[in-house]
Amino acid sequence: MFSLFKNYIYLLFIIYTLKSCFASNLNDLKSKYTLKTSVSDIAIEINEKTSFTLNISPSPTEIIELKISCEDPLTPSDYNNNKSNCYTINGFKIAYYIKPNEKTIDIEIKGAEPGKTTLIINTNINGTNVKDAFVRISVARHKSIDTIGVVIGWIYFLAWSVSFYPQMWINFRRKSVVGLNFDFLGLNITGFLFYTFFNVCLFFSSEIKDEFNERYPRSVLPVELNDVVFAIHAVFATSIVIIQCFIFERQTQTISIYIKTFLGIVWIVFAILAIIVPTTHWFNWLTYLYCFSYVKLAITIIKYIPQAWYNYKRQSTIGWSIENILLDFTGGSLSLLQMFLLAYNYNDWLTIFKNFTKFGLGMISILFDVLFIVQHYVLYRNAIESESTGLTSGINTSTSDLASIDTIETNG
Structure with a gap:
């Protein structure tokens, strides 16, 4: 049954592509010059x-x-x-x-x-x-500012790419994922999968590129190769962390019923839309892809909330990589700096407000990074962990108290 359904989808793809090609060729034949x-x-x-x-x-x-x-x-x-x-x-x-x-x-x-x-x-x-x-x-104004912008772009690209690995190392070192919220992981992997679908399809599919050019004539394709590479790498790195959750100590942690319901609805809706797209003219593959990007944006807004609340309930950030946050903060700050540099260089300040979604999401991510930094270095800086179990005690202890405990490891 599934094989017949898959063949039906492929057939619709071929028919739609041939129809688009013939229509384009007919238009060219009608042109005098x-x-x-x-x-x-x-x-x-x-x-x-x-x-x-x-x-x-x-x-x-x-x-x-x-x-x-x-x-x-x-x-x-x-x-x-x-x-x-x-x-x-x-x-x-x-x-x-x-x-x-x-x-x-x-x-x-x-x-x-x-x-x-x-x-x-x-x-x-x-x-x-x-x-x-x-x-x-x-x-x-000056091409040198463009060069600086490119250098900044590569720095924040590397910062964001490397930011996935400190969490992997902490999990491996502790042989435990206690402290890492599973709701955050569920939202994160879904967001990056959707981001990957959007980038890969828009970058490689000639059919979707044609739909984009028809809808936005003379516009630049909003996806470049580095976007594709980053998205695929993000899915890979997040998948490694998820695998660690099945291997290492996790106590009774699981994805909450609320996030399960939310993610289940999202995936079911997109599966239904994938069936609808080939049979309609008003809802094409480009619109379908943009729906992926909208969900990714929504997930970016909410994905840190479960982890921040989890840290608050435990009164600890042990098990949650602060290096990940510092790198994310670095990447987000440099991204905004690049945006302002380019706006100055081209006297194009309206772009920031026209693309307020990107600017707003960048600011929200930075604000969450600041919250995590405050939680780690100020609010819960004295939280302790048992070396024998690798589990957080959830107790804040003074420096003098720490000196009297032999089996204490601070998360630093």
Whole structure:
């Protein structure tokens, strides 16, 4: 039964893909001319000049007028506008003319002020395919700030990647996972699995990429290779910790009924949606993937709450890796620093507020990190643990008391 269902899904995938390909090819055949820029992205500084080439095919048999704008002149009324509305760049003409038999034309631009814009090219010839006649242009105050941003990006990428391993080491050293909340683990593995589905499918699936380009023309794909690598690594590392929970001492710890119910509902809903997607037009695979990302965001908001409450009930952070938190705090802080640097470099402060979800989630994660740091170094710094059992006593003990106890190990 399952095999028949799987074959049915594969068949629907093939039909949908072929239909999309044929539709795209028919659209190209209907086009009299096709305009395409030699590059899709250009990064320059203020007062820096550069150029790109516009290609036209087939060779025109008539004079073709081109209009350049930083808005979207896809309707006839917009095409007749004599303003380019380009404020971050200049140095180009609003109108260009391609003579018969000319296949290319070079267009020069110059950075005017910091910002980001999309230069769009249109023509007066009806039926011309101009969907690839655009260039995304970034004008920076200083390219050196971009370099600093890249370095910061790699540092927080490494910090977040390494942050998974201190918890593994503590579990292995103690031969116990007591102190690590299982609700947190259940939420964490689900969040990272959903994050992996989103990144892998959007990065590798040509069908979903086509859906993205159709919905968001001239936009940059929001997933890069490092996002895919990080997501897969996060699932791997979290899975190792879960395996440790089956091997080492865990007392009576288990996932709470509330989290089991929540995760069960989430997985069932997504399984049902996977069946619905191939049979509808209003709900496609891209929308399905974005649902994964929304759930991941929601999990990121709530996943630390069970661990913080667990620490409070035990009056201890023993068994919970503070190194993990310090690395996560480092990565989150550098991520926000990079965001502000780029906003300054491109005078693009609105991006922070337009992408408030990312900014807000970063702040929430940092606030939880601060809470865990306070719990570990201030509130429960004197919690003790028995070496013989590796279990937390849940008692706060003064420094003088610690000196009189032989079988004490502090979590440091």
